[in-house]
Every structure is written in structure tokens, then in C-alpha cells.
Amino acid sequence: MSNASSPISPALQFLSGFSANAHSNRINEGDSVDDFIIGSVLSSGSSALVRNAKHLPSSTAVAVRIVSYSTNKDDLRAEINRWINLNHENILPLLHFSESSNFLLTFSPICSTTLLTYLNKYHSSGMSVHKTHDVFFQLVSAVNYLHHHCSIVHRDLKLENILLDSAGSWVVSDFGLSQSLQETASLGDTGSLPYASPELIKPPTDLSSNERFNLLKKADVWALGCILYALLSGKLPFTDSFVPRLQMKILGGNYKRLSSGSRSRERSSTRSRSRSRVRGTDEADELAAMSVLEMCLNSNADLRPYIEDILNTPWLARGHPPSHALARQSTHSDPSRRSRSSSRTRTHSRSRSRSATPSRSRSRSRARNANAMSQPWGHLSPVDERDNSGEERERGRPTAKRELL
Secondary structure, three states: OOHHOOOOOOHHHHHHOOOHHHHHHHOOOOOOEEEEEEEEEEEEOOEEEEEEEEEEEOOEEEEEEEOOOOHHHHHHHHHHHHHHHOOOOOOOOOEEEEEEEEEEEEEEOOOOEEEEHHHHOOOOOOOOOHOOOHHHHHHHHHOOOOOOOOEOOOOOOOHEEEEOOOOEEEEEOOOOOEEEEHHHHOOOOOOOOHHHHHHHHOOOOOHHHHHHHHHHHHHHHHHHHHHHHHHOOOOOOOOOOOHHHHHHHHHOOOOOOOOOHHHHHHHHOOOOHHHHHOOOOOHHHHHHHHHHEEEEEEEEOOOOOOHHHHHOOOHHHHHOOOOOHHHHOOOOOOHHHHOOHHHHHHHHHHHHHOOOOOOOOOOOOOOHHHHHHHHHHOOEEOOOOOOOOHHHHHHOOOOOOOOOO
């Protein structure tokens, strides 16, 4: 038998991965992709690598997620097709994407931290009800936009996928498990188990496509309830290291109920880490927040409300426009967002708005429409902007994830 017909051994195949040719197929620091220069590593995971990048025409810093096409290429392209058309101030925008023979690169604004890290760092025993309202309203607005205006379910809402952007707003990210109404052939993956609703763990049978999609909407509401519980208490409602026991807790809706009195005692016994910790809270708002929490974590999906019902509860609707007015609200129109931005940030935004909007290569990439694209760049942090410390000044670099106790 000739050498040409001999199969390559598994060992040789493994060692070939360290060859110079294999290394040249990677995306390395200093490489140029379209109008971007690739920078240092921000974070890495089992399926993706996130690096800094610099957009050359505007000299702004962005984050680029690099995913190998060794994973399902069709799933990655489906995620891009859903993500690129989203336009809401509380959803992480996809600024640009590019494909090579081996990788998919997605470019988005750099965010400073996750909601998980933020809670552990500044609010380990829970936020005040006023601050909880501010954060939760942004998340509910984003999910309402996905459900009501885009017919998309997220399916992986969790603290790690909520990011703090450079303007101080919370944005929903990671649409890898999301589905549109047309794609809902099954209930599919449960996502992260501590956030999974009972109907995902024990799914009903013989459902139509619309019924499945409606259940997935209710599952997103349940996940938001888990996030709301964490905002109020600093803990997730359902935790257990033994998976079958955790599933039974979720199926039975067995979690420690919160009350205004217990929150006050727990918070007063913990040393304050921020000014918001010592502010008084309105007991009526506390009770209203608990009511929304109970609605979201109703184990009976038939009785659990849809996201628009949550958004229109007295606790969330008071002082805010009706849900239909939030659909495509401009990034610049939210007064609370403007008030959270520092004067320095506003100065940079004004100076950047006078500069030309960066041109965007269409080579092996797909751009958003011109109007949608002109907005996100104005909120990117300049490459040379210094990081600021403090609760409201998290900027520019992701923080390592920590487990929520």
C-alpha cells in the first residue's frame, strides 16, 4: 500500500494544529479586518474569543467576538440575521460583522461589566427598590421590544448576558439561543438551568408553533423574574448543586419569598458599599416590586403574564411612557440615560457627533441601515479615554465573572 493512501493518524492530526499554517489561520493582535485593527484579548470561552479592536476611521474602541466555524455555521448566521436588525437602546447593537473561511467576527461597543459582577461588587445584599426599578425597567423594555415588535424570544436571559454600556445603560446581549416565530419548531434548549421555567424542564406535548412561541415568551418572563429576585436580594431564587433537586425546586416553585421587612433587616445588617444603600425606600414601591416578582415567577405558565403586561404594571408604568412608545426610542431620547452620563462623556459625545460617521466596509459583511448605524458609534468610548472607578463609572473593560451565592 502506498503512503499516499495511508490515513493520517489521530496523533499526527492533533500535532498539525500547532503548525505554522494552522497558526496563520487565527485572528491575532495587530491583524486588520475591514476598517478595524484587532487588539488584545478581553475574555475567552469554550466557543468564542473576545478581543479589543480599533475602528480606524473614527479611532474608537470596540469589542470583537471571534467564533470559529467549527461550530454550527447555520446557527451562527441565523443569530447574525436576527441580531443585525435589532434597534433598541437596551439591546447591545451589532455594529459590523465579517466572515472569513474559518471565523465569524462580530463587532459591538465595549461594555464595562456584567450585571452579575456589578451585583456582587456593589449590591451583594440587593439593590434599593428605586435602583432595582431603574435597572429592571430597562430590561423589560428590551424584552418587550423583542417580543412585541420583532417576534423574537431571547431564551437565555441571565445576569451574565446583561451588560453595562459606556453611557451607563443596561443592554441585553447574546442572541445565540434566540428564536423567531418562524423558527420555533420546538421548545429546544433550556438555556441556563437556574433561570429555566418549569415548562422548559417538563415541556407539554402536541403544541402548535404559535403555542410553543407563546410558551417561550412566558419563559423569558420567568427568567426576568429570576433577575428581579437577584436585584432585590443579591441571590438567585433557585440554586442547588444537585441538578435533579434544582429541577424539582423550579417545577414546584420552591424559593424563599421576599418581603419588605426581611429585605430591610438583611440590608441594614450589611455594611453599606454605596450611597444608594443608605437611602430610604418607599414601602409602597417595595410591595409593588414584590407583586411584579410574584407575577413573573408564577409556576403556572397559563397564569404568568406576557411581557407587555409586566411593563404596564403600576410599578413599571408610573412615570414612564406606555409600552408601545418604547419600541424604537432613540438612544438620545432617554432623559435618565443622559442624566447618568458624566459631563465628560457628554463632552466627548458632542465632539464625536461633529465628526463624520465612519464608513463601513461591505466586503464579506452586512451593514445596518444608515440611520441605525449613525447612532451607536456616538456612544463608543474613545480609545484613549481613561477608565474611571466607582459604581456609576464602570467603563471599557469586562470584569471577570463571579458566581452569585
